[in-house]
Amino acid sequence: MLCPTSPHLALLALLSVAGAVGQGEPCPSKMNLIKDRLQVNCSGQGLSVVPLALPRNTGILLLSTNRLELILSHNALEVLPTLQGLPALTRLTLAHNNISELLPGAFRDVGKLTELNLRGNQLRTLPEEAFEGLAGLKDLDLSDNALEELPQGLLAGLELNTLWLSG
Structure with missing residues (x-):
């Protein structure tokens, strides 16, 4: 069996210290x-x-x-949870729950959202003011819901890069 030389020991020591520091307290x-x-x-x-x-x-x-982003996918949520106290939240994933309704201004308290994923819920209709106050929203995923139509003013004031409506 080979015994590590001093430079190898020093490198191993540095790597273990770097790993410990990277993990945080x-x-x-x-x-x-x-x-x-x-x-x-x-x-x-x-x-x-x-x-x-x-x-x-x-x-x-x-x-x-x-x-951190907030991922609440696959939790069988039927109602959108209260989103107060998260003013800096930029990404919210609520995919694959049982949410069937959004209230007007539902995301007003998380105005810095840039990504919102509501894929795979039970949404049939959306209030025109559902995404009110989300001027910075860039990606919106409404795929795999039961949407039949979108209200005419639903996307007013938004400058989306991506809107997913498949399924």
Whole structure:
């Protein structure tokens, strides 16, 4: 068996340190006494992905003030969840749920959205004001819904790059 030389040991040491630094500090956790669940706080860590090394019994995960998109696909949601408190959200995926209705101005509180994916829901009609306040929206996916027509003013004020309506 070959024994690594000093330069190899130094390189291995640097790689292990670089890997540790790249992972960031572990997220602090504590029991949430009100909800009786382990709460892990990964807020403000500049994350672009959810950390993989979370405790198995995590019941509440705090991810505010990071660089994450919100993916709520495949959750059997029937109603659009309240989107307050997410003023910097730019990407929202609600694909493959059971959402059948959008309220006028449903996305007003997430005015910085650039991508919105509503693919594979149960939408039959949309209110004319559904996307009101989303002047920066560039990509909108309404594919695989039960839409029969779009209201005439639905896309007024939008400068979309992509509009998906297949299926």
